[in-house]
Ligand SMILES: NC(=O)c1ccc[n+]([C@@H]2O[C@H](COP(=O)([O-])OP(=O)(O)OC[C@H]3O[C@@H](n4cnc5c(N)ncnc54)[C@H](O)[C@@H]3O)[C@@H](O)[C@H]2O)c1
């Protein structure tokens with residue numbers, strides 16, 4: 001079997017692959033066309049952030065079984081395309097955490113003491129002691145957005161520097177944060193209080209341009225900004241404007257929306273702009289960790305059939321998978337639904353398996369449910385193997401119970417979650433042998449296929465409301481492919497679950513929210 005390696009990894013990893021009898025083809029710097037050609041005959045591919053595995057490239061693969069990322073971020077892999085082709089996608093989270101955190105600290109010091117600018121000036125023959133007046137970090141407030149693996153290491157080191165640390169992470173509880181010595185605050189409070197802001201969230205739909213003109217307006221005058229997470233989280237043109245008008249006194253980026261950035265990128269011309277070419281994980285230690293981990297994982301999978309750190313596949317035998325698959329899909333969707341309905345960090349998940357499903361091995365279902373729930377927050381860092389661990393790390397209590405009969409269905413998976421300030425109940429079943437259905441959301445009974453872009457609407461049960469919703473969506477060019485209505489007759493209230501062909505944007509959602517008798521509207525992705 002052949003493994004294609006399209007970004008540099010250390011020879012230690014290559015050795016492991018070869019020793020296991022795998023043929024290795026190392027080809028870095030390929031154009032998309034060359035990549036399509038090279039991937040055609042590969043059984044496995046090892047990448048870092050330099051290789052873009054788009055749907056088109058993945059489609060070209062004829063016998064690819066595994067995509068393995070020597071590192072963390074998987075935003076350069078089209079997961080949907082890999083899922084469609086049944087290709088296992090795995091990463092090596094953790095191996096470069098320390099290096100990425102240390103790079104963030106290096107950026108913070110560089111900004112606070114103008115080190116790169118002062119060095120450039122001195123090398124140009126100048127001696128400008130007055131110009132490069134710096135600031136101390138001790139006593140300053142560091143605002144961390146994303147208190148995961150890297151964010152927590154940055155917090156720990158910053159506390160050692162005697163800084164105050166505040167953080168925003170909607171998926172972390174105040175108790176977990178305070179155990180780290182960090183005060184959990186809202187995003188607006190972080191903007192208002194932080195002298196330095198650093199980003200440690202994955203790049204996904206929800207975090208794209210998270211830092212934009214509006215956010216800069218809420219920040220302190222003279223704030224410093226660091227992004228060692230992913231390009232695209234910061235709107236670079238908005239940053240340029242904020243630096244030009246003095247709101248941001250300095251910024252340090254290790255990552256760019258387009259890598260490498262165009263040479264005439266306006267930020268590259270700013271004196272108070274510090275940058276590195278995506279070096280967060282570029283240390284011998286981190287590269288050794290990820291090279292060894294990625295090669296061992298690929299050998300384990302291709303040679304021994306063992307899956308580790310996969311983000312898109314449960315670890316069950318092929319036989320059992322046939323029976324469990326529809327329930328795995330349902331459980332994961334119930335988890336994703338609960339994650340999107342929750343109004344705060346999840347504290348408890350109680351899962352009840354009723355009827356036929358209670359007789360099966362429900363462990364992979366519970367794991368899939370937790371993965372569905374946590375994927376909203378952790379994306380590439382949660383998989384079928386580590387989902388329970390990640391839930392435990394976050395202090396989420398999980399209970400599982402089974403009853404042999406289900407009142408109205410042959411099988412039912414019911415999930416109640418408690419979050420700060422409330423709880424939600426959802427239940428789903430499998431119709432026939434394979435069709436997942438959501439049959440209850442809180443008090444509302446319905447019969448909905450959980451798939452794609454959906455809108456979850458609460459409304460008063462009055463004539464004409466459904467018509468108005470249809471017209472509003474129609475005027476926005478959104479096609480309703482399915483509609484489910486659940487009723488609560490005593491309170492004359494409905495829930496409506498709509499499937500739409502394309503994701504509704506914020507203007508459509510707010511137009512729906514403003515309709516008479518509509519109580520709430522939530523877009524969902526299932
Ligand atoms: N510059 C580099 O070379 C380098 C190296 C490693 C990782 N990274 C990047 O850093 C990112 C973070 O890595 P990690 O290992 O800490 O991941 P992680 O999954 O451990 O942590 C991410 C945190 O972000 C939080 N989060 C998710 N959505 C959020 C939102 N909208 N607002 C606030 N918080 C949110 C999650 O709850 C989680 O705690 C990776 O996704 C990767 O893109 C960059």
Ligand SMILES: O=C(O)[C@H](O)COP(=O)(O)O
Pocket residue numbers: 048049050070071072073074096278279280281282
């Ligand atoms: O997500 C990661 O692991 C980092 O961004 C490292 O990327 P790299 O492997 O391309 O250095």
